[in-house]
Amino acid sequence: MQITLKQPDDWHLHxxxxxxxxxxxxxxxxxxxxxxxxxxxVPPVTTGQAARDYRGRIEEAVQAALPGSGFQPxxxxxxTDTTDADDVVRAAADGTILAVKLYxxxxxxxxxxxxxxxxxxxxxxxxxxQNDIVLCVHGEVTHADVDIFDREARxxxxxxxxxxxxxxxxxxxxxxVTTRDGVDYxxxxxxxxxxxxxxxxxxxxxxxxxxxxxxxxxxxxPIAKREEHRQALVKAxxxxxxxxxxxxxxxxxxxxxxxxxxxxxxxxxxxxxxxxLAEVFEEAGALEQLEAFASLNGPxxxxxxxxxATMTLRKTDSARPVPEPVAVGDEWVMPFDPARPVYWxxx
Ligand code: DOR
Ligand code: ZN
Numbered sequence: 001m002q003i004t005l006k007q008p009d010d011w012h013l014h015x016x017x018x019x020x021x022x023x024x025x026x027x028x029x030x031x032x033x034x035x036x037x038x039x040x041x042v043p044p045v046t047t048g049q050a051a052r053d054y055r056g057r058i059e060e061a062v063q064a065a066l067p068g069s070g071f072q073p074x075x076x077x078x079x080t081d082t083t084d085a086d087d088v089v090r091a092a093a094d095g096t097i098l099a100v101k102l103y104x105x106x107x108x109x110x111x112x113x114x115x116x117x118x119x120x121x122x123x124x125x126x127x128x129x130q131n132d133i134v135l136c137v138h139g140e141v142t143h144a145d146v147d148i149f150d151r152e153a154r155x156x157x158x159x160x161x162x163x164x165x166x167x168x169x170x171x172x173x174x175x176x177v178t179t180r181d182g183v184d185y186x187x188x189x190x191x192x193x194x195x196x197x198x199x200x201x202x203x204x205x206x207x208x209x210x211x212x213x214x215x216x217x218x219x220x221x222p223i224a225k226r227e228e229h230r231q232a233l234v235k236a237x238x239x240x241x242x243x244x245x246x247x248x249x250x251x252x253x254x255x256x257x258x259x260x261x262x263x264x265x266x267x268x269x270x271x272x273x274x275x276x277l278a279e280v281f282e283e284a285g286a287l288e289q290l291e292a293f294a295s296l297n298g299p300x301x302x303x304x305x306x307x308x309a310t311m312t313l314r315k316t317d318s319a320r321p322v323p324e325p326v327a328v329g330d331e332w333v334m335p336f337d338p339a340r341p342v343y344w345x346x347x
Contacts, residue, residue: 002314002347005291007307008274010035011298012136012175012196012247014266015058015073017041023328024252025061027270027335029071031346033307036074036136036247039101040110044078048091051075055096074098074302076136080113081120085127092133098302099134099173100124104159106142108221109251109265118163125163129170134302136173139182140222149206152222153181160185168192173301176201176249178222180232186243187236194301196247197237197293199273202280203338205230216258217334220251221265237293238286245297248273254331269336271323276336278313278344312347320345 013028013035015021028035037058039045045054058073075097077088083100091097102121103114115121128135139160140151156174164172174195177183186195200220205227209218218224236244250273251266258264269276274294281290299306319341325332 002312003278003287003290004310004312006295007033007309007311008246008294009033009298009307010248010250010270010273011173011245011302012036012038012198012249013270014038014040014249014251016252017054017057020252020328020333021058022061022065023326024250024268024270024333025058025071026065027268027323027326028250029062029066029069030271031274031311033070033309034072034074034304036076036098039076039078040103040108042110044080044110044113045076046078046080046083046113048077048087048094048096051077051091051096076101078103078113079115079121079124081116083121083124085124088124088133089127089131092131099136100128102135102137104138104140104142104155107138107140111138118159125167125170129167132171134171134173136175139174139177148223149225152177152179156181156185164189164193175247176222177233178225179229183232183236183244187241191243194243194245195236196245196249197233198247198249198267199269199276200224200249200267200336200338201230202234202237203230203276203340208339216260216263217337218267219258219263219265220249220267234280234284238281238284238289240286240289240292242292242297242300244293245301246273246277246294252326252333254328255325255334256331258334267336268326268333271335272338272342274311274313274346275320275342275344276338278315279338279340279342282315282344313344314347315343316345317343319343
């Protein structure tokens, strides 16, 4: 069995910088035509000029790793309490950026500069709504008294819904939704709201993370939830509804920083995302929807044409191995182990 789809794009990717970027960029560029690159470097990418500089470094790293590759990084800006609305509007108008990313301060890796109070960024959000610039949100509240498994649902209720009432014209992507609450909220709303779904949240639940020993390589944010939530995510991804599309959230960390007494959040799934998705969509009896999810819905949301190149995936007779660890200096980055056999390969 095999299927051919338009070449996919990744609408949520962490490429990092320097040696880490040089080590991981080929894993994305081999399969994806474009990727929306997250700005949570240290320091974060907060200005149009910083985004242009970062894009230049990515393009160099791509050509060094995969000479001749047509992989195109699409950039985001990191919203802070002091972001300049004019700079955002200019960077969107001249094609430097495609979206702005909202991290609530303290929500995840390198989010210390994130937004502390939405009121502080209302002028920027108003300018974005007026100029049709997409806001990508890390949808979790960060209050210490909110349980980590409830943070996404609480964000929808206390932050996202009020924001969307206040600025109905703003187009918002709920990044990496992990709950039934998240996909239901998108389903119940209009065309100004969409969601990305990650590879790993379609495959693992919190038992994979915590039963029989703690598995730090499954630790990411938002954290994996109960199985019923994973099933709701699979249903949304395979539904064909154009408001759901692929954002891998591939987020490399070194093995030692994951296997630590305070391990980093992030799953590195860039290399095996497409074969994993073929497995998930086949199991759901929805292989014919994979192209919409991975290759069509994202460009449509961002007003871009789908890719003209294609990708063929083939089902083999024996399970394929998890990709090899990637070397970074004298360290390793461990690829996502989907915790089940994967029979698909990219031809
Ligand atoms: O697990 C995660 N890792 N979630 C995020 O939101 C950020 C990411 C990272 O940058 O490592
Ligand atoms: Zn992310």
